[in-house]
Structures are given as C-alpha cells and as structure tokens.
Amino acid sequence: MATQQTQVLARGLLTPAVALLLVWMIVPLAMTIYFSLLHYNLLDPGSEAFVGLENFRYFLTDPAFLASLQNTLVLVGSVLAITIVLGVPLALLLDQPVLGRSIVRLMVIAPFFVMPTVSALVWKNLLLHPVSGLLAWLSTLVGITPIDWFNDAPMTAIIMIVAWQWLPFATLILLTALQSQDEEQKEAAEMDGASALSTFLYLTLPHLARPITVVILIETIFLLTVFAEIFVTTGGGPGLQTTNIAFLIYSQALIQYDVGSASAGGLVAVVIANIIAFFLVRVVGRNLEA
Amino acid sequence: MARRVTARRMVVSTVAAWFFGGLIFFPILWMVLTSFKTELEAFTVPPSFLFFDWTTENYATVQERSDYFLHALNSIVIAGGSTLIAALIAVPAAWSMAFAPTKRTKDILLWMLSTKMMPAVGVLVPIYLLFKNLGLLDTRSGLIAILCLGNLPIVVWMLFTYFKEIPRDILEAARMDGATIRRELTYVLLPMAIPGIASTLLLNLILAWNEAFWTLNLSTSKAAPLTVFIASYSSPEGLFWAKLSAASTMAIAPILVLGWFCQRQLVRGLTFGAVK
Incomplete structure (x- = not known):
C-alpha cells in the first residue's frame, strides 16, 4: 500500500539525522561521565584511577566554582535585563513611522552578525582602552577620569560587550512580534479614547509576553556558555573576576589538563543548563497555551 | 485604513x-x-x-604578514562544508517529519531541541581527547563535523517549519493525478521548498562562520578560521589597532551582507519557529 510505503520511506529519511544526533549526544556525555569518576591528568599519564565522586567534591568545594557560578548568574542576568529593558522601547521605536526605517533596522541588527572575537577586541581596544579608547577620550572631555575597564570593572566591561551583541537579537524578535500585532485592535482602542500608555500596557505588553519569554529562553541558553568574549579579553581575570562556569571548565581541561575535574565541572554545567531549560520550557509552554 | x-x-x-x-x-x-x-x-x-x-x-599588511587568505579560505570551507552536510542530512529528516508525521514526531523534534540546550563546554573534554587521539585537532574536517552536528537541530527545525507551510492539498492533487513520489518531489515540492531551504542554509552559514567555541578550542593555525585568526590579535595589546580593524572588517563584511539579506529568517531560525 502506498501509505505504508511512504511510512517506510519516511522512517528511512529520518533515521540518519536521529542516529547522528543520538551519537552526538550520548557518546561524549557518556565519556564525560566516565572521566568524571577518574583521577585523570594529561600531565601525569598512566596514573588514571577510579576515584568515585572525588572530582565532584573537589570541583564543587573549589572556591573558584562558587565565584564562577556567581559570575555566570551576574552575566546572564545583567545581559538579559539590559537587552529586554532596552530592546522593548527600541522595538517600539522602530515600529513607528520612521524615515529610512529599513536602514535604521540594518544598523541595529548589525552587531549580531559580528563574530564574538571581533566584537570583544574592538570593544577592548578601540572603545574601552583606558588611555586611547574612545570612551576614555569622551570622559576626559566631560571632566571624568577615564575608567580602566578591564582592571577596575572587568565584569561590567564583559557585560557591555555581550549586551551589545544580543540587544539586536532581542530587538529584532520583539519588532517582528510587534509587526504582527492587530492594528485594528489598536485603532479601536484609540477611538475609544485609550491613552497611548494604556494601549501599551493592556494591548502591546500582553502581546509581547510570549516573544519576551522566547528571547529569555534562547538568550539564556547562549549566555550560559559565553566563552570567546572572555577568552580574548580578560582570560577570566583579574583573579577570578570574569571567570564563568564555561571558562572555569576550559581552564581546568586545557590549561591545567585535569581531565577528571573538568569532566565533573562539565556535568555540573549540563545539570545547571538543564534546570534552567526545564523551567523556561515550562514557562514557554504555559505561554503557548494561553 | x-x-x-x-x-x-x-x-x-x-x-x-x-x-x-x-x-x-x-x-x-x-x-x-x-x-x-x-x-x-x-x-x-x-x-x-x-x-x-x-x-x-x-589591508595589504594583514595579508602579507599573517596569511589572511588562508584563514578566510578555512572559514569558507568550514562554514560552507558544515552547512552543506547538515542540509543533506536535515532535508530528508525534515521532509519526513513534515509530510509523514507519526505519534512520535513532536517528541523527536523536542528532543532535537534539547540537544541544542546542552552546553558545549559539558563535552569539551571528551571531544578534545577524541580529536587528539584521532588526529583531528587543527583539521578542517574535524571542525566541519563538529559544527555540522552542533547546528543540525536548528537546521532540522527551521526546515520543518518551512515544509509544514507547504499546503497539503497540492500534494494530494498531484497524487490524484497519478504523480509518482519522485515526480511529486521534483515538480511540486522542490520548487516550493527552495526558498525555505535557501534561507535555512544562509542562516546556518552565518552561525557556522561566527562560531567561536569549538573553533577556538580545536584549531590553532593551519585549519584556523577567521574567528581564531582575529583572536590572535589579543596578545600584543594595543599595538596593532589599525591592522586589527582591517582584519576584522574583512572578516565580518561578507557575513554582514549575508545577514542583512536574511533578517527575517534569523528570527525564525533562532526561535525554532516560535516567532515569525
């Protein structure tokens, strides 16, 4: 029968993708779990031994872990807050009648297409350098002593760079959502004498609830593992001030060559990401039903 | 009005x-x-x-001193290669889920989404060691494989949302007229699917071009794409701003142009079809 034939064909077409993703998910994860139970340091070959949960105890009680967890949360939270708080008004503005709107939109979206290493280095040198950076020059113009961002406020500097990269994403999604809003509904509200503020509060904001949740979900997934921006600017320092979980695991694996401990850390990162993904998917799911 | x-x-x-x-x-x-x-x-x-x-x-100095074109070529080969391979695997899968859905299709899609939520750093150690033992460190083929797998869920999802929009009636009409599956594919589906496939490929190309976790960790010199090449400017701080800017401008210019062409698809791809 044709339908049965189609079913068989369909399954055959689906299998390669599913099989590859299954292998991609299971093999490295199983290896990470295995390594996490071993004493395994690349600088000390031949000394591999089963140590149970020792690596987890070491990783979780390491003061660097708490510091990097805190840094991760600060980074994710701040960038989310900045991109939403600035993204909503920016999207509203771009939804207005603006001369040359498509050009403005291109300028706003551009930072998202800049590779992370480029944006990090351009910000670090051309804009934030304490002597020759543009911000230093601007602050001397208005009589403020220039800030040595990467020494005195390194996390703020990283947050600025990452927020600059993700603001376009939030704005673009919110703008896309605004453009699908029912114009007639707004007109009706205006005719009934609703103020601009109440139109925004009671019509536009509820309409944006779902896209905002989507922005939070997707940004969180990416922001939990910010790496390149830290790698090329601060290297996690000074001290541990800009070390997030991703960078901590990287430095344990590829700088200290401590495979066991880095694997334990990797699993901790997977667990954290899953907790957040779980909650966010529920929120999005509830939003979908509403 | x-x-x-x-x-x-x-x-x-x-x-x-x-x-x-x-x-x-x-x-x-x-x-x-x-x-x-x-x-x-x-x-x-x-x-x-x-x-x-x-x-x-x-611009001239950047090429002379640091072999810019090698890294640009690496970026093209790695981003292009991983995109093409991902498309070859994803198009059949998305086609199958969109046109012959089963009870499990939704679960499979959500499961694919969940693989994207796994932080790359969680599997950095095994992937690094595998690459080291298989001699894949600093090779283009290694990076193509990793980026292809990493972006596969997004590609499948995006294609799925596009294929889902192709009206079923047309297919049934074709089938009624006695079209075989092959004819149906080439004359009915393909022409309607091409715009969706093209924008998916474009978005994936951008994501792969800018990927800076695996490329930084798994390549150093001969297979290094532009992300890694630019990162090499971080060491001698503050001395080569003009050259850094020239190299950066060349590195982002092509992708900026491509990106501007596919803004809408960007929204759709990155939100897994949740916002269109």
Missing part, C-alpha cells in the same frame, strides 16, 4: 530612531574608520573622525 500620522510624530521618531540606531552601529563604523588610519593615528588622542590620511596599507 492607515492610521493618521502627524508630521511631528514622524520627525520625532525618525530622529530618535536614527540616533539610537547610529549609537548601536557606531562600534562597527569606528572599526571600519580605524582600519583606514595609520597605526599612529589609530592610537592618537583626541581621535580624528574623518580628517586623517586615509590609507589602505593595513
């Missing part, structure tokens, strides 16, 4: 939009300007905005 737009409102929003748009775009503009300065001018305070001796020597 269009709403009445007062001239004043238009002027205010236009000025505001251009101001904030310009502010956001400024770092990129500043980088491009700096790439045409001499190293000395790039470093001078107060900075000159337009009235400096424009020079293109930085």
